[in-house]
């Protein structure tokens with residue numbers, strides 16, 4: 464039996480699958496485990512099943528010890544894991560791609576609709592009891608039909624976002640290190656461009672890249688200035704891909720029209736300036752938050768562990784690329 468440390472509450476089916484064959488040390492709570500507790504529990508672990516709220520770095524790997532074989536992250540994003548440090552020690556790091564693709568694209572698309580059609584703002588009017596009246600020019604937003612969506616990171620989630628946008632009559636431009644095959648590009652009405660062209664031609668810019676050194680503050684004061692004044696930015700990837708202070712300035716100065724954010728630079732903190740911006744839609748990191756998807760993510764993480772411990776390759780080892 465191997466020692467499997469699960470660092471937070473995850474869906475029961477995944478815990479049961481692991482418990483059936485291994486010795487489980489389960490931090491069965493919804494609040495994030497303290498660093499102290501994490502370091503203490505990790506000692507002697509063969510497996511760490513982690514969430515995106517746990518930083519997996521040299522300190523934690525040292526605390527676990529040389530027998531540690533796998534870090535199974537229950538998230539597609541892996542910026543909480545020092546992957547080179549795991550590689551250097553022969554520890555396999557895994558994430559949960561594909562199972563959350565459609566759900567996360569739903570969230571990004573919902574943010575785009577909410578921001579461009581001012582649905583959050585409208586809801587606040589009703590809930591606050593603010594007087595209102597139907598009017599020809601009351602709370603007009605931007606329609607999506609015929610507009611251009613710029614997708615930064617055309618991986619699984621970017622492509623799922625593009626499929627939704629095509630159904631709404633949008634054209635797609637994208638950036639990534641790879642190019643879509645001709646049939647997919649045609650089906651998605653998608654054209655590969657460089658970042659400057661994407662910024663200057665898009666009516667909505669949606670981020671679907673992982674957080675890496677090269678994508679930190681990819682959207683900053685300079686890039687926001689390159690966007691159309693009528694454009695929106697949507698972030699369902701990771702908060703630090705946007706320089707939040709620069710975004711607040713751009714939203715307040717009218718450099719762009721609005722933003723839809725599911726993630727923040729210093730979660731769970733939100734830049735106070737964003738709270739003052741009626742043109743920002745703000746969600747508490749709900750990208751993959753459905754019962755079905757969270758269950759599938761946890762079960763995939765458990766399967767990665769079970770496969771690796773039985774001598775097979777893990778199903779979804781982290782592969783570092785420029786899209787999710």
Ligand code: GLV
Nearest residue numbers: 538539540750751
């Ligand atoms: C959620 O943010 C994830 O990376 O799965």
